[in-house]
Amino acid sequence: MPSTNDEKSAVMEQLRVDLGGRSYDILIGRGLRDQLAADLAARGEGSVCAVVADKNTAPLFGEPLVEELRRFGVRAGMYVIEPGEESKCLATFEWLLHEFKALGLKRHDLVVSVGGGVVGDVSGFAAGCYMRGVDYIQFPTTLLSQVDSSVGGKVAVNLGSTKNYCGLFNQPRQVYLDVSVLKSLPEREVKSGLGEVCKYALMADAELYGFLMENADAILALDDEIMPKVIAWCCHIKSEVVAEDERETTGIRALLNYGHTFGHALEEITDxxxxxxxxxxxxxxxxxxxxxxxxxxxxxEYEMHHALLSRFGLADKRLHLDVDRFMEAMNADKKAGTDTLRYILASHIGVVEVREDVPLELVQEVVEWLVG
Ligand SMILES: NC(=O)c1ccc[n+]([C@@H]2O[C@H](COP(=O)([O-])OP(=O)(O)OC[C@H]3O[C@@H](n4cnc5c(N)ncnc54)[C@H](O)[C@@H]3O)[C@@H](O)[C@H]2O)c1
Ligand SMILES: [Zn+2]
Incomplete structure (x- = not known):
């Protein structure tokens, strides 16, 4: 088949997310757009695909994919949303449903999400609701979406300013993680993904910690040989957790939120x-x-914990924020009807536990140290 990718297509790692009838494969490698196009074309003449991207990912990856699919005789529609969190809303969701209908998408057809977590979340949600659910494929294009949002099947839109308030557990049919796409990512987005990569090491895997420390330079340079391994490692950790607690009922999946109680408060008060x-x-x-x-x-181990973040240039600035506002924002994370905040704390590198007995004064001290 003709290759429009610059690089030779190669699957370098493959994982299976084990969820019984909803199990799926994650392919990780270089130049996987060719593989994706070929797999979609193999569904036969006359099949229909709705490709969803945002204004940044459409010209880079979405439109070339659609062209390739059309060459193969697939009826492909391209749907482009505005980049950014504001697009993760009911208006985009509704627009997509109407577009899928106008394209003639039927139950056995496919939605393909080509973009970061915003595109993946809103299009995965639309796919899950359209005609009571059509399959969707994730082709995530940010490091964060490759190691986090494209795996695990949580899809949603925001309700006003409340994040992810309307959504589904809807597992994708397949995930293609192509490291070539990371080359065009803005540095800030790379750092964002690296934050989650470090999270996996600190919360679940001391061996990954060692690997990240040893290969930090290559990872920061998004090296083609190392990145598939790092991404596969993170996806493996996430998929094991998801396989154990798909719908966040046992509490194990919540451990993936290490650092997120403080993190969410920071996101909120820094707007x-x-x-x-x-x-x-x-x-x-x-x-x-x-x-x-x-x-x-x-x-x-606290020194080691700190050293990993420093090695990746993360969390290395003084923040100077209002401590009271920060504490207020943290309280918003409280579970309704309770007075205590639950904290996910580290007991070793790669081991975390949930604690409800953290004295408020200690939290205040830490917050003053972090942002005061
Ligand atoms: N479903 C889940 O389990 C889950 C998990 C974590 C995060 N999320 C969600 O993911 C969203 C954040 O995702 P994100 O960080 O990928 O952000 P994003 O989707 O907003 O993408 C970030 C920016 O990078 C651009 N971009 C994407 N790929 C590019 C590429 N290869 N080259 C150049 N530019 C590119 C996008 O257009 C956008 O401007 C949030 O809404 C969050 O709630 C969901
Ligand atoms: Zn996160």
Whole structure:
């Protein structure tokens, strides 16, 4: 088949997310757009595909994919949304449903999400609702969406300013993680993804910690040989957690939110001036200190925890924010009807636990240290 990608297509790693009848494969490699086009074309003449992208990812990856599909005889429609979180709303969702209908998408056809977490979340949600559900494929194009949002099947839109308030657990049919697409990512988005990558090491895997420290330069340069391994490692951790607690009922899936209680508060009070992963990195920095102050993370491992974030240039600035506002924003994370905040704390590199016995004064001390 003709190749329009600059690089030779190669699947370098493959994972299976084990969810019984909803199991699916994650392919990781270079130049996977060719593979995706070929797989979609193999569905036969006359099949229909709705490709959803945003204004940045459409010209880079969405439109070339649609052209290739059309050459193969697939009836492909291209739907382009505005980049950014504001597009993750009911208006975009509704617009997509009407467009799918106008294209003639039927139950056995496919939606393909080509973009970051915003595109993946809104189009995955639309796919899950259209005609009571059509399959969708994720072709995530940010590091954050490759290691996090494209795996696990949570799809949603925001309800007003409340994040992810309307959505589904809707697993994709397949995920294509192409490291070639990361080359065009703005540096800030790379850092955002690296925040989540470090999270996996700190919350779940000391061996990954060692690998990240050892290969930090290559990872920061988005090296083609190393990145598939890093991404596969992170997806493996996430998919194991998801396989154990798909619908967040046992509490295990919540451990993936290490650093997020502080992180969400930071995102809110900086008005999203920090990207999600950057805020989570500061959140982990705070969670690490809190763990140390609680006496559950040794001084030595606390230093190691800190060193990983520093190695990736994360959480390394003084923030100078209002401590009271920060504390208020943290309280918003409280579970309704309870008075205590639950904290995910680290007891070792790669091991976290949930604690409800954290004294408020200690949290205040940590927040003052972080933002005061
Ligand atoms: N579903 C989940 O489990 C889950 C998990 C984590 C985050 N999320 C959601 O993901 C969203 C954030 O996703 P994100 O960080 O990918 O942000 P995003 O989708 O907003 O993308 C960030 C920016 O990068 C641009 N971009 C994307 N790929 C590019 C590329 N290859 N080259 C150049 N520019 C590119 C986009 O156009 C956008 O401007 C949030 O809405 C968050 O709630 C969902
Ligand atoms: Zn996150």
């Amino acid at each position: 999203f001036a920090l990207s999600h992963g950057e805020a989570v990195a500061y959140g982990m920095k705070a969670a690490g200190l809190l763990s140390n102050k609680m006496g559950i993370l040794s001084d030595e």
